Amino acid sequence: MMSQQMTLDSLIPAKQRIVTVAEMQALERAADASGHSYAAMMELAGRAVAEAILERYGRVSCLVLAGPGNNGGDGLVCARHLHEAGATVRVYLWKRATDPERDYEGHFARLQALDVPSAHADTDPSFETLRTWLDCSIVVDALLGTGANRPIQGQLADLLDEVQRARALRQPPFRVVAVDCVSGMNCDTGALDPHSLPADLTVTFACAKAGHYLFPAAQAGGELLVADIGIDPALVQSVRTFALDEAxxxxxxxxxxxxxxxxxxxxxxxxxxxxxxxxxxxxxxxxxxxxxxxxxxxxxxxxxxxxxxxxxxxxxxxxxxxxxxxxxxxxxxxxxxxxxxxxxxxxxxxxxxxxxxxxxxxxxxxxxxxxxxxxxxxxxxxxxxxxxxxxxxxxxxxxxxxxxxxxxxxxxxxxxxxxxxxxxxxxxxxxxxxxxxxxxxxxxxxxxxxxxxxxxxxxxxxxxxxxxxxxxxxxxxxxxxxxxxxxxxxxxxxxxxxxxxxxxxxxxxxxxxxxxxxxxxxxxxxxxxxxxxxxxxxxxxxxxx
The missing domain is CATH 3.40.1190.20 (Ribokinase)
Incomplete structure (x- = not known):
C-alpha cells in the first residue's frame, strides 16, 4: 500500500486533484502565507482566462460580467488582458464597488485608464445597456465564485435570465466562459441554480472543484481547463481525490x-x-x-x-x-x-x-x-x-x-x-x-x-x-x-x-x-x-x- 501511495503522490499532478471549497481556501491561505499573495494569484487567474479565450476564439468581442468578490476581480483582470491583446472588451458590473477605497488592487481604475467601457446593473434597471452589449462573441461569467451557495434571486436572477434570452435569440449564439465555476453552481455538491448560465468553457484555478464532477453542475460547465495560479504543488499533495485522464x-x-x-x-x-x-x-x-x-x-x-x-x-x-x-x-x-x-x-x-x-x-x-x-x-x-x-x-x-x-x-x-x-x-x-x-x-x-x-x-x-x-x-x-x-x-x-x-x-x-x-x-x-x-x-x- 505504501508503494502505491507513493506512486500516486508522484504521478497525479496538482491540476488533476479535486478539492472542496474549504480545501481550496486552505490552499490559497497557505500560498499567501508562504509569500505568494492573493493579489498575485488573482493576476495569474485573470490572465489565464484571457489566454484561454484568445487561444480558442481569437481577438473577438467580449462582455465581462463582474460580481462583487474575488471572482469579479478575476474578471476585471481578464478584461484588461483581453483589451491589451487587442480584443474589444466591455465590462458590466453587478454589486461591485468601484470607489478607490474598495477597488481591490485598482483593477477597475486600470480599466478606466485604458478607456474600457463599463456599466453597472444598478444604473441599468431595464437592462437596456446589457442587451445592447450582448451583441458580442464571448460572455465572461465572473459574477459568483466557488464560495457562493445561496439561491440566486432578485437583480442577479433577472440579469442572468436576460443573458439567457439573448443567447437563445442569437444565431449563432455567443459563447460563455465561466471564471472558476458557473455562477450558481455549488462547488461542493454539484447543485445548480435554475438561473445559472451554462458555459462552453470553464477556467478553474489550481485544482478542479468537486462540483465540476458532480451532477447536475458537471454538465453545465462545458470544457474544463485547470489553470496554474502559482500555488506550490507541494501544498496539494495531501489532496487524495483526482480525475482520471489519458496520461x-x-x-x-x-x-x-x-x-x-x-x-x-x-x-x-x-x-x-x-x-x-x-x-x-x-x-x-x-x-x-x-x-x-x-x-x-x-x-x-x-x-x-x-x-x-x-x-x-x-x-x-x-x-x-x-x-x-x-x-x-x-x-x-x-x-x-x-x-x-x-x-x-x-x-x-x-x-x-x-x-x-x-x-x-x-x-x-x-x-x-x-x-x-x-x-x-x-x-x-x-x-x-x-x-x-x-x-x-x-x-x-x-x-x-x-x-x-x-x-x-x-x-x-x-x-x-x-x-x-x-x-x-x-x-x-x-x-x-x-x-x-x-x-x-x-x-x-x-x-x-x-x-x-x-x-x-x-x-x-x-x-x-x-x-x-x-x-x-x-x-x-x-x-x-x-x-x-x-x-x-x-x-x-x-x-x-x-x-x-x-x-x-x-x-x-x-x-x-x-x-x-x-x-x-x-x-x-x-x-x-x-x-x-x-x-x-x-x-x-x-x-x-
Whole structure:
C-alpha cells in the first residue's frame, strides 16, 4: 500500500486533484502565507482566462460580467488582458464597488485608464445597456465564485435570465466562459441554480472543484481547463481525490514486451452465468480476453459453458455442479470446492456476472470465501450474494474489487438508494477503508476508492453505457487487468477508463441509443493500442469509430 501511495503522490499532478471549497481556501491561505499573495494569484487567474479565450476564439468581442468578490476581480483582470491583446472588451458590473477605497488592487481604475467601457446593473434597471452589449462573441461569467451557495434571486436572477434570452435569440449564439465555476453552481455538491448560465468553457484555478464532477453542475460547465495560479504543488499533495485522464491511464497500462508468452499475462477465472443469464458469461469472459489476459477460464454450469463456447472458442472451461433455482439451473453450493482446486495458479478471479441470487448461490458464495483466493472482482449477483452474509467484508481475499451500482451498494451497506446517492464519494471512500478493498461505485460519474483514502473520478457519462451487460464487460476488463499484475485500485481505474472510452466510441459510431454491451468489446484492444503506441489524443482518433 505504501508503494502505491507513493506512486500516486508522484504521478497525479496538482491540476488533476479535486478539492472542496474549504480545501481550496486552505490552499490559497497557505500560498499567501508562504509569500505568494492573493493579489498575485488573482493576476495569474485573470490572465489565464484571457489566454484561454484568445487561444480558442481569437481577438473577438467580449462582455465581462463582474460580481462583487474575488471572482469579479478575476474578471476585471481578464478584461484588461483581453483589451491589451487587442480584443474589444466591455465590462458590466453587478454589486461591485468601484470607489478607490474598495477597488481591490485598482483593477477597475486600470480599466478606466485604458478607456474600457463599463456599466453597472444598478444604473441599468431595464437592462437596456446589457442587451445592447450582448451583441458580442464571448460572455465572461465572473459574477459568483466557488464560495457562493445561496439561491440566486432578485437583480442577479433577472440579469442572468436576460443573458439567457439573448443567447437563445442569437444565431449563432455567443459563447460563455465561466471564471472558476458557473455562477450558481455549488462547488461542493454539484447543485445548480435554475438561473445559472451554462458555459462552453470553464477556467478553474489550481485544482478542479468537486462540483465540476458532480451532477447536475458537471454538465453545465462545458470544457474544463485547470489553470496554474502559482500555488506550490507541494501544498496539494495531501489532496487524495483526482480525475482520471489519458496520461495517467497510459502510465498504468500493463507492459506488453515482445519476448513474452501467454503465461506472462496471467490467468483469470470467471465464475459467472446461470441458465437465466448465460450472456453475462460471454460478455465478461470476452472482455477479460480483450483486456489482455493470457488465459481466460469460464467456470460455470454445463448450459452456460456450452452456449459460451459456441460463441467464444478462446477460453478454457471448468464445469461446475448445478442446482435448480426459480428461473432455471444455477451454480450449486458444493461447486465452491471445484473452484478452490481449479483456481490455484490463477492471478485473478471474477465472481457474479449473471450468477443469480438464490439460496444455492448464496451458500456457494459462503463456501467460496472459506479458502484462499487470488485477487478478485465481485460484481452483480456476486455482490448481492455477499450482502446476504453477516460480516462478509472480513472474509474477502486481498486485492478485492467490488463494482456495485447504487442499488447494489445500498444492499451491501444496509442503506437506501437515496442515502447512497446523497454523497457517493464520501460513502465509497468510507466503505473502501472499512471493508479493506477497492470500491468502484458506478454512475455518472463513476468513482473508485481504495482503503488508504485515494478516490479517482472517471469523467465519462454517456447513455450508450446504460444497457444490459455493460457492467459484465467492465468486470471482465478489470479481471483481465488483475491477471496481468495490476494492483486492485489501478486495475479498476484503467478498466473503468477503457470501458468508459469504449462507450464514448460506440456513441460516436453507432449512436447513444441502440448500443449493446458486445459493441464495446472490439474497442478495448484498440484503445490500448492507441495509448501504447500513439501520441495523438484518443479524443481525435478516427479509427476508434
Amino acid at each position: 495517467t491511464i497510459r502510465a498504468w497500462l500493463p507492459a506488453r514486451p515482445a519476448n513474452s508468452h501467454k503465461g506472462a499475462f496471467g490467468k483469470v477465472m470467471l465464475v459467472v452465468g446461470s441458465e437465466a443469464y448465460p450472456g453475462a458469461a460471454y460478455l465478461a469472459s470476452a472482455a477479460a480476453g480483450r483486456a489482455g489476459a493470457g488465459l481466460v477460464t469460464v467456470a460455470s454450469i454445463r448450459a452456460v459453458c456450452s452456449l459460451t463456447a459456441a460463441k467464444l472458442p478462446e477460453p478454457t472451461y471448468t464445469l461446475l455442479t448445478e442446482a435448480m433455482g426459480p428461473n432455471g439451473a444455477v451454480i450449486a453450493a458444493d461447486a465452491a470446492h471445484t473452484v478452490h482446486e481449479a483456481v490455484k495458479g490463477y492471478r485473478a478471479l471474477v465472481v457474479g456476472c449473471g450468477l443469480s441470487n438464490t439460496p444455492a448461490t448464496r451458500q456457494f458464495m459462503a463456501n467460496l470465501l472459506d479458502s484462499s483466493l487470488p485477487a478478485a472482482v465481485f460484481d452483480a449477483d456476486g455482490l448481492n450474494c455477499l450482502a446476504s452474509h453477516d460480516g462478509w467484508w472480513g472474509r474477502l481475499p486481498s486485492r478485492t474489487v467490488l463494482t456495485p451500482h447504487p442499488a447494489e451498494m445500498a444492499r451491501l451497506c444496509g442503506l437506501s438508494v437515496e442515502q447512497v446517492l446523497a454523497d457517493r464519494w464520501a460513502l465509497a471512500r468510507q466503505k473502501a477503508a472499512e471493508w479493506g478493498c477497492t470500491v468502484l461505485l458506478k454512475g455518472p460519474y463513476t468513482v473508485i476508492a481504495e482503503p488508504s483514502g485515494w478516490l479517482a473520478v472517471l469523467p465519462v457519462a454517456t447513455s450508450a453505457l446504460a444497457t444490459a451487460g455493460s457492467g459484465d464487460v467492465l468486470a471482465g476488463v478489470i479481471g483481465g487487468l488483475l491477471a496481468q499484475g495490476l494492483e486492485a485500485f489501478t486495475a479498476s481505474c484503467v478498466g473503468a477508463w477503457l470501458h468508459g472510452m469504449a462507450g464514448l466510441a460506440c456513441a460516436a459510431s453507432i449512436g447513444e441509443a441502440g448500443v449493446v454491451a458486445s459493441d464495446l468489446l472490439p474497442h478495448l484492444p484498440r484503445l490500448q493500442r492507441r495509448l501504447r503506441h500513439d501520441n495523438e489524443s484518443l479524443a481525435s482518433s478516427n479509427d476508434l469509430v
